[in-house]
Amino acid sequence: MGPSSSKKSIPKQLLSLDGGGVKGISSLLILDKIMKEIMKRENTEGIDSSEEERLPVDYFHLAAGTSTGGLIALMLFRLRMSVPQVIARYRTLAEDVFTPRVFGISLHKLGALGYNIGNPILKLKAVFFESRFSDGPLKEAIDIVVAGHGVDDEEKAQKGKALLTREGTGKMIMCSTLADKGESILFRSYSAPPDAEPISSQATLALMETISISTAACATSAAPTFLPVVEWKGLKFWDGGLLNNNPIHQLWAARYDLAIKAADSADSADAAESEDLASPEPPIGCIVSLGTSWSSAVPSSPFRFINTVSRVVPFTTNTEAKNLDFRRELNRINARLPPKDHTAYFRFNTPTVDETFNLDDYQQMARLEKLTEVYLEVAGVHSDIMECAKKLHHIGMVPQL
Known part of the structure; x- marks a missing residue:
């Protein structure tokens, strides 16, 4: 446990998880490395000598994920699973779904x-x-996960039909796209503040809080041509990757959700007395953004039109471009603040050079895992992992409700 401090002064820690289908295994291996480094540091400093897996939900105040990243966030935060548990489940899920x-x-x-x-x-x-592909195998996989890791016996019995929103669980967001409106929709495991209301008059916060774990999981994963569109309560949802394959900007905007206790409603008598309301923008100490790998290979075709399309379409899901945009934005913010108030930003994303991996090709997961292991041993990456673990460890563990 980190040093005690008032809730208001504790810098918040955020985790962003890119979309990418089966390539999400790379994100998980990177996160596993970070959590193991945190455990080593705690063991060395005598803070916690146990060899138990450190849970990301205990070190991040909020996580946001898209598609495969949304499923990972669901398991790690809403269901409080360890990274090794999610890796084991993920390998099975990827094969079953694709x-x-x-x-x-x-x-x-x-x-x-x-x-x-x-x-x-x-x-x-x-x-x-x-x-x-059918979404049947994905629904079955979600049922199995919730039955095994639900927060209580009632939720385990409900399986995927259990509500995603449940106070007292880890805070996480899954990104989806409102198909008819082209608007980003966020499914939360917690009650969102009133100012987070979607623009669409149909997709209200009150309605979003009635969505089940299974429906939300399918909605964030409904990549066009791969998995079917999700229809629910008169709304149609596509994969969140169409607008937020790298959900870093949605996560950054959602930091305001941490400025008020999720349990406090807008008209609650004691809402105004919430400790964090005195600080409209909660301090963010560290952001970790995990990619699912990226390739420098450039598509080529002898036909000019096909060549143009094949190069332009990937821009809609380009996660590195969003990373660069956000890094520039955060650098400008940090430059205007004293060093003690700076937000640390770590981005990890395995380069595959000229090798490409399709989001549904689970048979290539082993190859991507090897490339990720090589990436983690690169000197600069290894030092960043160490620095990231140090930062998360020093800020301290997330107070549990």
Whole structure:
């Protein structure tokens, strides 16, 4: 536990998790490295000598994730799972969700023959149908996770039908896109303050607090052509990656959610007495942003139109561009503050050079894991990991409700 301090003076720690389908395994391996470094530091300094896995929910006040990042945030924060637990579940989930099936039979389990049949089927489905994959396996996976890690027996029995919003759990956000309006929609595990109301008159905060874990998980993951659009309460949702594949700006804006106790309503008699209301903008001590890997390979085609499209379309999900934009913005903010009030920003994202990984190619996860392990051993990256762990450790653990 970090040094005691009044709630108002505790700098907040934020975690951002990019989208990227099966490539989310890279984010998890990086986060696992950070948490293990925190444990080593606590052991060395005699703060906590236990060898128990350190939970991200105990070190970050708020997490935001898109698509696969949203699912990871759900498991780590709403369900308080450890990183190794999520890694194990993630490997199974990726294969279950992105395996081509015919009459419910997994074709990839049939070996080379199934692979050669399954992949062409997926390409045909992308042309003639709404999506290549069913969301059934994802819903089943969410049911299994909640049944095993729900906060109590009632929630475990409800499985994926349990409400996402539940006070007293880790604070996390999943990004989605309101399909008909093109507006970013945030699903929260906590009650949002009134000024976070969506622009659309249909997608109210009150309505969003009635969404189930399963529906929210499908909505943040509904990547066009890969998984079906989610229809709920008269609204249609697409994958959050269309607008926020790197959710760093949504996370930064949501820092104001931490300025008031989530349990306090706008008209509560004691809301005005909340400690943090005296500080409209809560101090942010550290932000950690995790990518799912990036490639420098440039698509090429002999046809000019296809070549242009293949280069322009990826800009909609370019997570590194948002990273650079945010870093520039934060640098300008820090330059106007005394050093003691600066916000530390750490961005980790495995480079794959000219290798590319499709968001549904779970069979290449092992290769990406190896590249991530190599990346983590690069001198500059290793030192940043150490510095990040030091910063998180010094700010201290998140007070639990």
